[in-house]
Amino acid sequence: MAQVLITGGAGFIGSHTCLVLLQAGHRLVVLDSFVTSNPASLRRVLELAGGVASERLTVIEGDLRQPSSLDRAFSAMAGRCDAVIHFAGLKAVAQSVHQPLLYWDVNVGGSTQLLSAMARNGCHTLVFSSSATVYGFPETIPIQETAPVLPINPYGHTKAAVERMLADLATSETHWRIARLRYFNPVGAHPSGQIGENPLGPPDNLFPYVSQVAVGRIARLQIYGDDWPTADGTGIRDYIHVMDLAEGHLAALEVLWNEQPQLLTLNLGSGIGHSVLEVVRAFEAASGRTVPYGVAPRRAGDAARSVADPSEAERRLGWRTRRDLETMCLDGWAWQSSHPDGFSSQASNP
Ligand SMILES: NC(=O)c1ccc[n+]([C@@H]2O[C@H](COP(=O)([O-])OP(=O)(O)OC[C@H]3O[C@@H](n4cnc5c(N)ncnc54)[C@H](O)[C@@H]3O)[C@@H](O)[C@H]2O)c1
Secondary structure, eight states: OOOEEEEETHHHHHHHHHHHHHHHOOEEEEEESSSOOHHHHHHHHHHHHHHGGGGEEEEEOTTOOOHHHHHHHHHHHOOOOOOEOOOOOOOOHHHHHOOOHHIIIIIIIIIHHHHHHHHHTTTOOEEEEEEEEGGGGGGSSOOOOOOOOOOSSSSHHHHHHHHHHHHHHHHOOTTEEEEEEEEEEEOOOOSSSSSSSOOOOOOSHHHHHHHHHTTTTSSSSEOOOOSSSTTTSSOEEEEEEEHHHHHHHHHHHHHHHHHHOOOEEEEEEEEEOOOOOOOOHHHHOOOOOOOOOOOOOOOTTOOOOOOOHHHHHHHSSSOOOOHHHHHHHHHHHHHHOOOTTGGGGGOOOO
């Protein structure tokens, strides 16, 4: 049993990863400010983990940027932190364009504070949530990890900056074990429908948008461009089921623990591209609902196609995605239909 600090563990990807790690027998301390999440997610995680899992989860409410919060989190581990998984951060591209300083403060400043606290507490194993956004407009599809890091918005700049900071650290202090995981588009939910994505305000991404239209919370979907150079004219993305992603984190931790200190950089994606219209059709089939949509002009900053080459993750972690688009839609709908307003849905609160 390892002790792992999970920053941002109440969020979408964090809550699913907490469940996978609890089920693998680990002890967790979650540090979260709940700025974009709800503590109910962790109560649900405990219900799903069952048994005596509650004895292996400690939740600390606090802000990553405050050393006192980090000290409380490390104190809760009584001197032994075997690894940190660092999810905490802000992720809305459009918001980052309007509030770049906030994004640099939380995503980069928060990460600097975390790394200092890890060093103070003798913990040198870290899994960091990076993003396919760091690739900007990639020249070659599928995208390999060796592609240039050329982000095109403030959110992507902050992810690339933390990646750079981690590379500098790994070069100067060679005992660090670090994985920089570049996620493609995490979607879906735990198949129970008890935890899932809980966006505050209008969703930024296609999948929660489609699912909120299906449930009747938003009137119709806006598709940005049907004249892209793709088979049906809509943009193509690589979607990854959040449970596959969560399992990828466990696989990365095990490799970091079992191998020599290293800096790993891996794409976590399915390697399969789906167009916007394919997602709409698959979601309609899974939900039995119609998803009305309109077409608007292309948005600046969007690309026609973004698909991972996940072969390096498979080679290094022995991990690959197992759940297809239909499963992503069925599980996403199980969550959305039972929680039309996310964790604030009255009927479903624990
Ligand atoms: N979901 C995606 O599409 C996606 C894609 C690529 C990368 N990522 C990255 O993965 C990570 C997790 O994303 P998610 O989708 O679970 O987002 P999320 O918003 O659901 O979770 C983020 C969590 O971090 C917490 N948090 C934010 N700022 C904090 C702070 N200063 N101190 C403490 N806690 C703080 C939030 O309360 C929330 O629980 C983020 O770093 C994100 O940038 C997400």
